[in-house]
Amino acid sequence: SAVISQKPSRDICQRGTSLTIQCQVDSQVTMMFWYRQQPGQSLTLIATANQGSEATYESGFVIDKFPISRPNLTFSTLTVSNMSPEDSSIYLCSVEAGSGPYNEQFFGPGTRLTVL
Amino acid sequence: AQKITQTQPGMFVQEKEAVTLDCTYDTSDPSYGLFWYKQPSSGEMIFLIYQGSYDQQNATEGRYSLNFQKARKSANLVISASQLGDSAMYFCAMREYSNYQLIWGAGTKLIIKP
Numbered sequence: 001s002a003v004i005s006q007k008p009s010r011d012i013c014q015r016g017t018s019l020t021i022q023c024q025v026d027s028q029v030t031m032m033f034w035y036r037q038q039p040g041q042s043l044t045l046i047a048t049a050n051q052g053s054e055a056t057y058e059s060g061f062v063i064d065k066f067p068i069s070r071p072n073l074t075f076s077t078l079t080v081s082n083m084s085p086e087d088s089s090i091y092l093c094s095v096e097a098g099s100g101p102y103n104e105q106f107f108g109p110g111t112r113l114t115v116l
Numbered sequence: 117a118q119k120i121t122q123t124q125p126g127m128f129v130q131e132k133e134a135v136t137l138d139c140t141y142d143t144s145d146p147s148y149g150l151f152w153y154k155q156p157s158s159g160e161m162i163f164l165i166y167q168g169s170y171d172q173q174n175a176t177e178g179r180y181s182l183n184f185q186k187a188r189k190s191a192n193l194v195i196s197a198s199q200l201g202d203s204a205m206y207f208c209a210m211r212e213y214s215n216y217q218l219i220w221g222a223g224t225k226l227i228i229k230p
Contacts, residue, residue: 031216037159041222042207042220042221042222042223043161043207043218043220045217045218048216048217090159092159092161094161102148102149102166102168102211104151104163104166105151105163105218106163107153107160107161107162107163108160109158109159109160110159110160110161112159
């Protein structure tokens with residue numbers, strides 16, 4: 001398993017500002033995932049972050065809006081830029097842990113973002 | 117087309133009863149994994165149980181078991197002797213061998229009544 005922490009746990013932000021969310025893992029991992037969960041919805045993958053390379057973004061998400069850093073194998077940040085109320089969501093980071101073909105993903109506690 | 121379908125948006129169950137949460141999936145990949153997660157109101161996603169497509173036995177983890185019916189493409193979660201703390205959202209997810217991504221269902225909100 002993996003223990004993941006996220007900062008901040010929650011925030012209330014003004015429209016047009018940016019917020020950077022930090023994700024720290026207690027072990028070295030290759031892939032880290034960033035998800036968005038809008039109110040009452042399921043999880044949507046924003047991007048996959050590999051250390052030493054550009055993040056891979058899913059359809060509908062762009063680097064200018066959600067820049068990601070992955071400076072080492074235990075840490076990543078996601079920035080939500082130029083926020084609007086539509087960005088109000090829970091943002092979760094996750095990692096895979098294990099040596100099997102289908103390893104479960106472990107999640108951080110999430111960052112609950114409200115944009116006014 | 118939806119790949120993971122959870123047909124029960126919400127369920128009410130009496131405490132101590134068993135509960136079955138439905139999940140059907142669609143894939144042409146012969147090799148895949150199926151996962152169930154619990155999300156309490158705090159927002160954290162908690163891994164519960166995993167079933168591989170080639171596993172011969174249904175997966176079990178404590179009070180959780182997975183009723184895997186491969187021919188029907190269903191992977192229902194069974195919670196025995198439900199507790200008040202089981203009240204949460206439950207998500208079914210799948211990963212295909214050809215894709216590193218998890219594909220998520222819409223979730224089922226389970227409420228346990230005392």
